[in-house]
Amino acid sequence: MANTEYKFVDHYEFDEELLKKAFAEAKAILKSRGFMREMGWGKAPAITTVDMAKAWMSEGHPFTCDHSEEVCANALKILEAARKVGVPIFHTTTGFTGETQWDLPRWDEKIPLTTLDINSEWMEIDPKIKPRPDEPVIHKKFASNFFGTHLGATLNYLGVDTVIVMGATAGGCVRHSVMDSTGLGFKTIVPEGCVGDRTPGVIEWNMFDMEAKFCDVKTVDEVVEYLLGIDPSVYTKHARALDPK
16 A cells, blocks of 8 residues: 655755744734634534545555654544543545546646545545444545535534544645534534644644634643543434334
């Protein structure tokens, strides 16, 4: 599966510390103007991972992200906490069907979407986050986890009020999913260290800007502590005629 042609090479001349300093100053300015308010924690969270399939989280694909091992390790801590208490988890991946790929949008004119064959091994949720058979995988066709999918309706049915978003990429699918999550009325949380991208600065900038306008950014430990305190009785239960009595 490995393809060295697409192996990420992290040798950019990039001053990350200078960027962090600039954002710290910018945060103070925005807070003084009423931005960066806290949305807070809801009572009924759900988790949605964004494109945490092998094409993004493992080496050897045009979509491979930098530091994917670290992103997956951090995300796994949050997923395991959610699994322990019964918080719903929904994975997504972007993929297209067959040789003709009639379901491929115009987006392919900008990025190499034809490499995302929905039936290939690359579209499998990466084993580093230990996906479970009862965690749905939604195949989306565009950036947001919500655009053209049933995710929003399902979360509303379950009584979810808070969405935790993790995955790739910071400047694309994660950002669009966060914006749609908030737009649909959910409190939205993005854990630090759980978002990937391919080039330096993109994660830092987008985490800063999303926190300023669309979501709360929290540490992994804060999110884990929050999840472990969730009462699973807050969710709407599926009542089906054929369920065992």
